[in-house]
Amino acid sequence: MKKFWKNANMRLKVGMFMTAFFMILGFVVYFIPHVDPFSYNSYANKLPPSWENFLGTTSMGQDIFWLLIEAIHNSLAIGLIVALIGTVLGVFVGLLAGFSGGVLDRVLMVITDTFVVIPSLPILILMTSLMKGSSTVILMALVLAMFAWAWPSRQIRSMALSIKERDFIYTAKFSGEGTVQVVLTEILPFALTWSLSNFMNATLAAIASESSLAVLGLSPANLVSLGNMIQWARTRNAILAQQWFWIGSPIVATVLLFIGLFLLITGYNDYMSMKRGR
């Protein structure tokens, strides 16, 4: 651990710190008992920040601080669910295609390629605007996950193809290990490093997609997410009414969260390539 910290580059450190900060807000602070921030009229309207309401209140008497914490929690949760589904599915499909070869490979790759070429945003707009009536957090995550698995599976497949050719696989096979075992012991570790980076990327992409959809007014109406929080503040005119804490806090949080995640990803990639280089 100490060694890791010594070798880690600046970006990785800053990225880890920022991401950890948001993780704590979203998954630790979130569980401190508090009022339901979505509920209206909990406090007086449009209060400035104070000890009771750290970031003041909205025009509907909601506490902005807890609204923000809940938004961070839900946005992260959506991001993580989507990334998890996308990565697991992607790795599975990629490995399956890469190792089975033949017809199965072709079929899987055509399907994968289809999902790579379908433009995701219009389809997301289409699906969410049609599902609005019944849309929930899980459904939202599933829809986003639809586009999260194709790219990793393509990458993992080509990775698998190149690994398959390498000597140590032949050795392993020669020494009588089964395919499953080879995959598990020899190839998965390789794929994992890449998948971790992809996982973080997918988290970021999912949060970004959700907030884009929210800004178009297409995210579930009672989902407290960063995007929806921005959108609610916008529709209640917080920008021009200069309710900076209301509109500003989710924007600042989103920007910081994204920069943090992004630093984490690039820092991690640099770190891994450096490690491989030595």
Next chain:
Amino acid sequence: MRKALSLILAIAMLLTMGSAAFAAEMTEVGTPRNETLIVETQTPTDVPGQFNSYMQGTQMGFGIHQLMSAMMWEMDTAKGEQFGEVAEGFPESNEDFTEHIVKIRQGIKWSDGETLDAHDVAFTFNMIKDNPGINQSSYANAVFASVEAVDDYTVKFVTTESFPRLSMRFGVTIWGNDYRIVPEHIYSALEDVTTFKDSAPVVAGPYTVSSYDELGKWILYERREDWENSTVGVVTGKMPQAKYILFKVLGDDTTRQMAMINNEIDILCEVTPEALEVMTSANDKIACWYNEFPYATSDDPCSKGLAFSIGRGAPYDSADFRWAIALALNFDEISMNIFDGAGRASVFPILTATSAMQELYYKPLQEWVEAFELDLGDGTTINPFDNGYAARMAAALGIEGTEEELVDMFGIGCWKYAPEAAEKLLIKAGLEKKDDGWYFDGAPFTINMTYLADTEAQAGRGLVAAYDQLTKFGLSCNLSSESSATWDTHGATGEFEIAGYWPTGGITKDIYSQINGYDADLIVPIGERGSGQGTRWNNAEATEIIQELAKLSPEDEKSYELAMDFMKIAIADMPFIGFHSGVKFVPTNSTNWENYPSASNPYNGPWWWWSCFKYITTEISPVA
């Protein structure tokens, strides 16, 4: 270094471009700003250059029906009365309302100089009847046996059945009307009137099209040289004062406000109170209907509130259940959450408390509703009406005024906030209260609450506020928003439970056209599309009244009595919980133009998107 240089260059370029555009007081369309009235329209047109109202998809609200269309009868929205536009006065009908003689106004000319007369009117109605491709065609065929010009200025309409409401159905009551008179000398020469775009329309209104955007975002209108021969000229003798009127699309809410504050637009359609507050404090030339609270006019005839999908069966088909929901809501809080307390309470079902309707129906019913009692099922009763609303709101918001003023501002009252009574009514309706919430039929009970996103902030906010109230009351609810694309289907097929929408109305004393959709004979099963109201309110007495009203003349005193009875039945059965009448914040900017209609100068309502706008153009005058 290179980047910095290019940045400076870019900024310099922008500066020169910007200053060039703003140096001369010209609009983007090349007309002098002081001769151009700029009006917002909310959605771009999908069919730029198409001005034929009988072709599919023509977007009439883009200035077309406000400035160019010729209507048989128009509406004086200030008085709430119709008057003849193309028609001279009202139809003279025979005893059983099957033959109607309509005189045509003399002196109106089309913009190409031809005279508008009875032949144009008869031609228009026959064209509609003869072309199945026209939307109104089959209805016109069902109503009219024949329409013919008796002489140059007289038209005889023969209806297939007794039809006492000719001017109301074929003239404007609210917004506009889909039966617009076309020039016979142009339309009769066409092979197919439903595919004629009419890009350079010949019109009877005071303005013609000067140019339009191929991409559908603006239309520039120019006043007719011979405006005195136009409908407005002949009816009022006054000249519309703006030489040009530019209708344009501005985009999202933030953009609209910014454009208004920067004086790039003179009239906006509808904004939220937050937006109005920002605009009036940033630019003192911006005003609304009232100069002070409540700013908005409450006279839009669609009240917003909670609609139930009664066709879903229990418990939604139980009046006790619906009343329980009404009593579980703290209306004062809901008002604050919607538009900060602004708006006239319009809590009776279906009929909206516009100023006229408040006088005609709400006040006369007040005594009855104050004595009205609900049976709570445990031997007790409650009177659900609360007449203290206006006084409470005035006190909370710091408004002073006579009782009459306050009642005009906040309405005659609202339903009581009585959570205990609501619980009893829920139990009476068959629900069961357990430790972990409400149960119905042995299963946990959850209400799905739906609202339409992106349109009608008033309705959406009202439903979200109600969701908040019901959740606090202890009912388990889901909240979902729908796009208009799915709502139009779900609303009609009854695929909702409680929705924030507006199957309401009320502009003329005769309420038949507002309530005829509630005829129980029109109800189709859930999942199918019928022609009645999507709420599927099944009430035999109400249906009887509707069917009786259909045969009566609107002037008949009996129809008013029947309407009163209808309202009593509706209140007792509560098919729709009203919140407020249509509250419209419609801002104007008096930097370039002034004398807009307002509460202190109410020569017309602030309905820029209705066809009556052409009569407002004669009053709006340039700032010297």
Next chain:
Amino acid sequence: MKFWKYFGLRVLTWALTILIGVTFIFFIPRMFPSDPVENMIGQMQSRSGQMDPLEMEHLRKSLRVQFGLDGSLVEQYTSFLWKGLLHFDFGPSLLSYPEPAGDIIMLYLPYTLGLSLTTTLLAWLIGNFIGLLAGFRKNKRSSKILEGIAICIYPIPYFIVALVLQIVFAFILKWLPLQSTIYANNGMWAYITSILKASVLPAVSLLLVNTGWWIISMKSLSSSTAEEDFVLYARYRGLSEGKIGKSYVFRNSILTQITALAMSLGGVFNGSIMTEIIFGYPGVGTLIQKAILQSDYNMILGCITISIVAIATATLIADLVYPLIDPRIRYS
């Protein structure tokens, strides 16, 4: 021979992905309960209060026949495959009936292409130039600052960048119009300036975000190339830094970026949707959004089909050309 086999398979995959893709988007909107005829009736009803029940029934029938929505799903699908995919004829737009959806797309396409192609290319050039400098001289302070800026701007959600630009330059400074509206009625000069003025903010916002990405990816490519053995060897041989940069690092990293450019050119429709919606820019993106909100099936199909074909073709070209320019890759 090996090439032709690869080529054949690759083209087959290309055709199959497009076919599956459009089938997918053909059926999605039709599986949901939304119906253009109901939408149209709903709109008429909500703007003019209530509609006579009898009239509504008549209206519904006549609209259904006019829009050609009375055939079975299979009939609609086969006719779409034949006409839409092979002839790019998607039938009439339901909103702009009877105008063909294809014609309307063609009206908006030049605006989208003009905006996105210009910004994509510009962003590519600027981004790679800066990225190369930053990667090659990675210890210089200026390159660290440039990269730092890129890293801080790139991850910001696009709509935030766009909104800030709009408020600062259009509302506060009033240099540019709030909405990208085109005025074609009073002369060529006014027309051109209105297009330019309408495009500046959307273009700048796209440039900011896209350039950031190219800087970052080029930087990491060139710095990793700079550490590969052949570059180290060149340094060892005593070649000048300039020469190494030009002929070793640049040439090798730019290959990857060219393929990436091909991919992003294919994706221009997808990339400009948010831009167009936020600035009200008249392009295919706003058209897609409008079509979706109003269930204009034919228009949705038309827009997305074009987009799918563009991305698939760009990928195809990239895959075919890449091995030609990078000798390290073989067709496989």
